[in-house]
Amino acid sequence: xxxxxxxxxxxxxxxxxxxxxxxxxxxxxxxxxxxxxxxxxxxxxxxxxxxxxxxxxxxxxxxxxxxxxxxxx
Numbered sequence: 542x543x544x545x546x547x548x549x550x551x552x553x554x555x556x557x558x559x560x561x562x563x564x565x566x567x568x569x570x571x572x573x574x575x576x577x578x579x580x581x582x583x584x585x586x587x588x589x590x591x592x593x594x595x596x597x598x599x600x601x602x603x604x605x606x607x608x609x610x611x612x613x614x
Contacts, residue, residue, distance in 0.1 A: 553577045564593030 553574065560573045568591040576582060586608055589595045 567591060567593035 571592050
């Protein structure tokens with residue numbers, strides 16, 4: 542169990558690093574470690590854009606305004 546816990550901790554650290562690098566400089570950065578610790582947060586489309594989850598490269602996506610992102614934070 543301890544080894545599996547260590548691997549999960551390492552995965553969380555690596556995921557956090559990638560997430561932070563790809564969302565740096567956005568209006569509303571997310572506390573991704575908190576989110577990955579089991580604290581679910583729902584984001585609207587505009588909140589996801591401000592956090593850098595949906596970026597300029599995804600401008601052509603047709604995301605309904607009522608859509609939410611779950612478990613991202």
